[in-house]
Amino acid sequence: MSEAASAVPAKHEADAERPGEGVPATANRIAELRVSGNLMTLDAGLFCVFQAPGSPPSDPATGLPGVRVSLAPGRGSRPDAVSISTFRPDGWLDGTGALVRVTEGPAQILVTIYQSGRQTADTAPRLQVLRLNGDVPAAAPQPALAATAPPEEADVIAHVERTGDVGCKIGDWIGTRGSRLWMEGFGIAPHLGIDADDIEYQGVLGRGWLSPWVQGGKFCGSRGMALPLLGFKLRLKGNAAKAYTCSYSATFIDGSAVGPVPVGESCEAESLAALEAFQIEIRPRDGRQATAKTAKPKAVPRAARR
16 A cells, blocks of 8 residues: 655654653644555455455554544445444454445545554565455345343343344243344353353354454444344353363354364364354253342443434
């Protein structure tokens, strides 16, 4: 990508952050950044923009180099036809990817790379664009059904195509087997005495392609991008891994079924069909019935509706 103008005049270079310092020492200190960007024109379809394997990692203190994907300025941006979703709520890719849905092309997006003044072009992230499918018509609004369990009582919340949010307890099935309606995202917050820090999960986005690990109580998925999950993976950590065993099963929109799958393994169909319904079973290792926490656990946030 071509290098653009620096964020501030060169005379401020002496005021840039010193290596290893993530926070300026004075309130009015300005760090010069190296900024580069490309306007990318896309046809109608669903795309993923992501950092290629082997790209230089970001500095843990500054977060640089960093990448953002946004609507382009001007008429080419087509804000009525383009939607962008990132795995981080603040929009930074952070080694992950951005999902770009174009309902009517061609349309432009702006991909911008930010580096510190001392970083060279060789340290810039290498980006790739993967087309996930062809033309994507604009989705018609669909009425959302009430969740099967209130969010404060449900252990699992999922966002289902043309349905909205549904909820269930651990051990029950979420989603409707045989419905051929795919899941776009889910969140898990067990009421079994398991801390949010001790459970994590990922969504399967493609063959060998998983979303980042998501901590218990948080949403994992495309958030209204009409992108189905193709499966999921779950793991227990810390005290939960010592006290509980876990397995899970799933059905998929092609009629296939998988499971029970041991904790830590991916639950996906051989065909990579979209996820339709799943069941998670968590049992104490000593065989005793699990008891709920006395304190109210953190509720899973409701998935964003289209």
